[in-house]
Each structure stands twice: as C-alpha cells, then as structure tokens.
Amino acid sequence: MREQRDRTPTAEPTSDRDLPRPRMGTRELVAEAVAGLLARPGRTLLTMLGTLLGIGALVATVGIAQSAGSQIVAQFDVLTLTEVTAQPRQAVVEERTLTTLPWDAEDRVGRLNGVRAAGTRATVEVGDQTVSAVPVRDPTGITDHQLDVVAASPGLFDAVVASFAHGRAFDRGHDERADPVVVLGPGPAERLGITRTGHQPAILLGDRRLVVIGILDDVQRSPDLRNAVIVPQELAREEFGLAAPEQLRVDTDLGATEVVAEQLALALDPEDPDRIEVSVPPSPGDVRSAVEADVDALFLVLGAVALLVGALGIANVTLVSVLERTSEIGVRRALGAARRHIAGQFLLESTALGFVGGVAGASLGVIVVVVVAIAQDWVPVLDAWVPLAAPLVGTFVGLAAGVYPALRAARLEPLAALRAEA
Amino acid sequence: MSRADRPADDARPVIELLGVSRTFPGPPPVEALRALDLQVRRGEHLAVIGPSGSGKSTLLHVLGCLDRPTAGDYLLDGIDVGGLPDRERTGLRGQRIGFVFQAFHLMAHRSVRENVEAAALYDGTPRTLRRERAEDAIARVGLSHRIDASPRTLSGGEQQRVAVARAILSRPSLLLADEPTGNLDTDNTDALLGLLEELCADGMTLVMVTHDDEVARRAGRRVRMVDGLLHEVA
Numbered sequence: 001m002r003e004q005r006d007r008t009p010t011a012e013p014t015s016d017r018d019l020p021r022p023r024m025g026t027r028e029l030v031a032e033a034v035a036g037l038l039a040r041p042g043r044t045l046l047t048m049l050g051t052l053l054g055i056g057a058l059v060a061t062v063g064i065a066q067s068a069g070s071q072i073v074a075q076f077d078v079l080t081l082t083e084v085t086a087q088p089r090q091a092v093v094e095e096r097t098l099t100t101l102p103w104d105a106e107d108r109v110g111r112l113n114g115v116r117a118a119g120t121r122a123t124v125e126v127g128d129q130t131v132s133a134v135p136v137r138d139p140t141g142i143t144d145h146q147l148d149v150v151a152a153s154p155g156l157f158d159a160v161v162a163s164f165a166h167g168r169a170f171d172r173g174h175d176e177r178a179d180p181v182v183v184l185g186p187g188p189a190e191r192l193g194i195t196r197t198g199h200q201p202a203i204l205l206g207d208r209r210l211v212v213i214g215i216l217d218d219v220q221r222s223p224d225l226r227n228a229v230i231v232p233q234e235l236a237r238e239e240f241g242l243a244a245p246e247q248l249r250v251d252t253d254l255g256a257t258e259v260v261a262e263q264l265a266l267a268l269d270p271e272d273p274d275r276i277e278v279s280v281p282p283s284p285g286d287v288r289s290a291v292e293a294d295v296d297a298l299f300l301v302l303g304a305v306a307l308l309v310g311a312l313g314i315a316n317v318t319l320v321s322v323l324e325r326t327s328e329i330g331v332r333r334a335l336g337a338a339r340r341h342i343a344g345q346f347l348l349e350s351t352a353l354g355f356v357g358g359v360a361g362a363s364l365g366v367i368v369v370v371v372v373a374i375a376q377d378w379v380p381v382l383d384a385w386v387p388l389a390a391p392l393v394g395t396f397v398g399l400a401a402g403v404y405p406a407l408r409a410a411r412l413e414p415l416a417a418l419r420a421e422a
Numbered sequence: 423m424s425r426a427d428r429p430a431d432d433a434r435p436v437i438e439l440l441g442v443s444r445t446f447p448g449p450p451p452v453e454a455l456r457a458l459d460l461q462v463r464r465g466e467h468l469a470v471i472g473p474s475g476s477g478k479s480t481l482l483h484v485l486g487c488l489d490r491p492t493a494g495d496y497l498l499d500g501i502d503v504g505g506l507p508d509r510e511r512t513g514l515r516g517q518r519i520g521f522v523f524q525a526f527h528l529m530a531h532r533s534v535r536e537n538v539e540a541a542a543l544y545d546g547t548p549r550t551l552r553r554e555r556a557e558d559a560i561a562r563v564g565l566s567h568r569i570d571a572s573p574r575t576l577s578g579g580e581q582q583r584v585a586v587a588r589a590i591l592s593r594p595s596l597l598l599a600d601e602p603t604g605n606l607d608t609d610n611t612d613a614l615l616g617l618l619e620e621l622c623a624d625g626m627t628l629v630m631v632t633h634d635d636e637v638a639r640r641a642g643r644r645v646r647m648v649d650g651l652l653h654e655v656a
Contacts, residue, residue, distance in 0.1 A: 019501065020513035023546035032543065039531030331527045334488065335588070336516015336544035338509055414515075415488045418527065 051357025059365025114256025119156025330417025354398015
C-alpha cells in the first residue's frame with residue numbers, strides 16, 4: 001500500500017486511522033479557567049460584583065420579607081389565630097335576638113378539646129348611675145364619672161389575654177357569691193385615682209360599694225376593656241338586672257380554632273346550633289402568604305433587575321476578555337485546542353464567576369437579613385434553601401452570560417486570531 | 423526524537439505538496455500559492471525566502487494546517503490533511519506540528535512554565551509528564567532560572583526561546599517558524615539558530631520563513647518564493 005502511494009501519491013483513507021485527536025481532561029479545563037481568572041484578579045473581582053450584589057439583594061429581600069412576615073404572623077399566632085368568638089345570631093329583619101347565651105356558657109365550652117380559656121361578657125346598662133371613688137380625695141375636681149360597665153365571667157380575663165398591673169381577677173367564688181368586687185381598666189383606674197389594690201380601695205357604682213381587687217395593665221384582644229369597669233356576671237345579674245351574657249370569647253390551642261368553632265354552637269345551643277354565630281380567624285397560611293407576597297413582590301423585582309445587570313456585566317466583561325485574548329485563543333488553537341476547549345474555558349470562567357459571586361452574594365444577603373432583623377428587633381427568618389439556592393442561581397447566571405462570548409471565542413479561526421494584536 | 427510508532431525512514435517525505443494552490447477570493451482575488459510541488463524530508467532544515475507578499479506566510483499556514491489549500495493535495499506524514507475535518511486538523515496541529523511566531527505569542531499573564539505547558543494541554547498528556555517535559559524543554563532553551571517568571575519580564579531573545587520551548591514540548595515531527603529571528607539581535611539570532619539546528623539533528627523537520635539572507639544561508643536547503651511560485655536556490 002505504501003509503495004503504491006509513494007509512486008502515485010493519492011489521498012490515503014483516513015477515516016479510522018489513529019489520527020491524533022484533541023483531548024483535554026476536565027481537570028485541565030478547570031485549571032485553565034481558574035488560572036485565567038486569577039491572571040487578572042482585579043478585573044475578576046469587579047466582574048463578580050454585579051452577581052454578588054444581585055444575588056445579595058435577592059437573598060436579603062427574601063430574608064427580610066420572611067422575617068417581617070414571621071414577625072407579623074407571630075403576633076397573629078398568639079392573638080388572632082387562637083381566638084374564637086360566639087354570640088347569638090341577630091335576626092336581620094326584626095333586629096331581635098333569637099336566642100341567648102346560657103349563663104354557664106363558660107363551663108360548657110371550657111370542657112371542649114382545644115379550649116384553653118373561655119369567658120362571657122355583656123354590657124351592663126347602668127342608666128345615669130355614675131362611678132366615683134371612695135373616699136372622695138379631690139373636692140374641687142370631678143368625682144362622678146360616666147363609665148362603661150361590663151359584666152364578665154371569671155374566665156374572660158384569660159380568654160381575652162388580659163394582664164394585671166395590680167391585684168388579680170375575680171374568681172369563680174366571687175362570681176357565684178355575687179361578691180361586690182370590681183376590676184378596673186387602666187383608664188378608669190387613673191380617672192378614679194386608684195393606683196394600688198393592697199389597701200382594698202372601694203368605688204361607688206351608683207350607691208353600691210364595690211371593692212377594687214384588680215387593675216388591668218393591658219388587654220390584647222378586647223382593647224375596649226381597658227376603659228371599662230368590670231364586675232362579676234352574677235353580680236350584674238342580681239344587682240343590675242343583666243338578662244344574659246352577650247358574647248363568648250374563647251382562647252384556643254394553636255390550630256384548634258376550626259375544631260373548636262364546629263363544636264361551639266352545639267355546646268351553647270344543642271337544640272338549634274344555627275342560632276349561634278361563631279367567628280374564626282383567617283387561616284395562618286393565608287395571613288403569612290399575604291404578608292410575604294406584599295413585601296416580596298416589590299423587592300424581588302429589584303433583586304431580579306440587579307441580577308440581570310450582574311449577568312450583563314459578566315457577559316460584557318467576558319466578551320471584552322474574548323476580544324482582548326484573541327491572540328491567546330489563536331495560540332491555543334495552534335497548539336491543538338479544539339473549538340469546544342476554547343468555548344469550554346470561557347464558559348467555565350464565566351460560570352465560576354457566577355458561582356463565586358453567588359456564594360459571596362448569599363453570604364452578604366444573610367448578613368443583611370441578620371443586621372436588619374437586629375435593628376428591627378425581629379427574629380431573623382430565612383428558609384435554608386434560599387442561601388443554598390443562591391450559588392446555583394449565580395452559577396446559572398454566569399453560565400448563561402458566558403454562552404455568547406464563549407461561542408464567539410470558539411468561532412474564531414485560528415489564523416485570524418493569530419493575526420490579532422497580541 | 424523520532425516517534426516509536428513511526429519508522430525512521432529518511433526517504434519518506436514529511437511534507438508532500440502536490441499542485442497546491444491557495445487563492446484568496448478578494449476582491450481582487452489573490453493567488454498566494456500557485457500549484458506548488460514540494461517535498462521535505464525528515465530532519466531537513468528548509469529556509470523559505472522571498473519578498474514580502476510573495477506567499478511565504480500563506481505557505482507556512484497551509485503547512486501548519488491553519489489554512490486549507492483551495493486546490494491540490496497536502497500530505498503530512500502521509501496523511502492527506504486537506505480534506506480532514508477541523509477536529510483532526512486541530513489534533514495534528516497539537517501533536518505533530520510546532521509553531522514559532524515572529525511575535526512570540528506568549529500569554530502575558532501566565533508564567534514561562536504555564537506558557538510552555540500549554541502546548542501539551544490538548545493532547546491528553548498527564549499533568550506530571552507535562553510538567554516534566556516543560557521543565558526539560560525550558561532547560562533545553564536555557565531558561566530554567568526564569569521558569570516561574572512572567573514573559574513580560576523577559577527580553578525579546580528570552581521570549582522567543584520560551585516560544586521555542588513551547589513549540590518543541592510535544593516533540594513535533596514538523597516545526598514551522600515564521601520570521602523567528604525578526605525581532606532578535608545578532609547574538610540572540612545566532613543562539614536561536616544553533617538551538618533549532620540541534621533539534622534538526624535529532625530528526626525534527628524545520629521549515630523557516632525568513633527574509634534574512636544570513637539566516638537562510640545556515641539552512642541545509644533554501645527555496646525562494648516569488649509571486650506564489652517556488653524556486654529551489656542552489
């Protein structure tokens with residue numbers, strides 16, 4: 001075969017010969033890409049900055065939204081999300097109550113599963129009777145006050161999450177005996193000049209003398225009680241003619257509101273549960289997503305824009321780098337680099353930029369979330385997948401940004417590249 | 423220097439051009455190479471001289487598989503490379519052909535060692551062997567003391583020696599040099615030519631384009647190119 005060809009040189013079949021093929025290991029490719037980035041550290045850092053800020057903004061946004069959301073939801077959790085109220089349904093046409101709540105509503109409901117505390121309340125009609133302090137301390141000032149009087153069962157204080165500045169709530173014994181005791185909201189206490197309960201101060205409601213056994217500090221679920229004079233239900237019934245409790249307030253275990261609500265009406269009016277109107281809070285998931293969606297939407301757009309700018313930055317710098325390194329590309333092609341090796345190197349360089357930018361951005365974002373949370377006195381909340389996904393997003397951004405420049409680099413003809421200015 | 427899988431057959435040409443033409447479409451069309459016939463034997467040192475624009479560089483690019491002839495056949499080591507796909511031509515460039523350019527073409531941001539090692543990056547040579555060979559090649563051009571230096575800190579002569587070390591790293595059967603002494607002074611020119619002659623003595627084939635008659639005179643064989651045609655010079 002060779003003899004023949006030497007005499008009449010013709011094309012030799014080359015299909016399956018052991019022609020040298022360009023080969024490059026992944027390790028070599030990675031090493032070249034890394035070396036390419038480290039060769040110009042300043043530029044590499046500046047290029048990375050875009051992705052870093054973009055990813056950082058995204059992570060910080062999600063984190064701040066989640067922290068804020070959790071903060072709001074945490075308040076809902078202990079207040080609204082464990083609260084159920086029940087009252088007699090009003091007949092729309094007649095403006096008349098079809099039924100009444102039973103006097104022992106507190107006991108009936110207290111036995112239900114998921115109920116932590118329950119109590120009834122009703123407004124006491126006192127007519128023109130006023131409330132005054134005993135003894136009268138300031139003869140020149142106003143001593144008689146028109147104040148809201150509320151009748152409560154002993155469990156109401158826990159059910160509406162009331163806290164006491166002084167003294168305590170009346171208990172079951174006070175109520176059953178219709179003891180002349182009273183709990184003052186902070187508003188009436190100040191107006192009546194009563195600051196302590198240790199010496200058993202008394203007030204006059206009309207001509208009835210009532211001993212102040214507690215002064216409220218705060219009432220989280222029924223702020224109106226802060227301005228009320230609260231008497232035992234039984235006392236109101238005997239002395240002021242209270243007809244029936246008007247409203248039942250229930251504090252439930254977290255997540256038990258639906259279950260409690262279902263049983264409530266039946267427990268209160270077994271004959272016709274429909275006559276009882278029960279209100280439950282919105283589900284926690286709805287509240288959380290609503291809050292987070294509001295905060296997220298705006299900032300996610302900002303973060304995405306920052307990320308896009310970062311991607312364009314990488315694409316631009318990589319493209320400039322390709323143009324600048326045209327001669328290097330020519331040399332590599334002359335040295336046996338295949339087009340895919342050239343493309344691979346540039347793609348890997350931009351991808352590595354994106355990855356490192358993503359890692360740095362995620363770190364920055366987490367720091368921002370923590371700092372903001374501390375400044376706002378929040379608990380910093382960030383789903384674990386967010387900082388973990390951020391480098392992936394950065395990697396993808398780098399990869400996407402590198403595609404066009406890498407293809408440009410790979411398309412360069414070695415000869416044309418060599419002719420470029422070194 | 424010869425490869426174990428190839429017989430040391432001096433009679434067999436490394437380069438065989440049969441009616442090779444290279445025409446640039448223009449406008450106006452330029453016939454850089456006109457139906458050239460050329461054979462270069464193993465270990466031969468061929469100098470190509472001629473005025474600028476006569477087609478010397480185009481010839482070198484065709485020989486180096488950087489450019490394709492528009493007509494005719496080019497056999498390199500008996501392989502018809504004209505019709506090979508880009509990938510095979512790239513493989514040949516990387517493993518059988520070495521280049522030394524007038525402009526050196528070193529990577530400024532990489533060390534001497536990395537520049538030389540780059541020649542064996544694309545042929546699957548394991549890393550340790552690559553380092554070893556790079557050190558050998560750098561020692562051969564007398565630059566071991568600058569192995570970790572940046573090319574930017576080297577003189578022109580030293581840079582060209584780095585380029586030579588890179589070109590011979592993969593032990594090519596064919597070394598193509600385009601005005602390798604163009605940017606060198608007399609002493610450096612002398613040293614470089616001495617080095618290239620040593621390599622030829624080892625069995626490497628050298629084709630050098632030059633317009634320097636002094637340089638050309640040291641070659642074993644000279645051809646002159648005029649208007650895309652080759653003439654043997656006695």
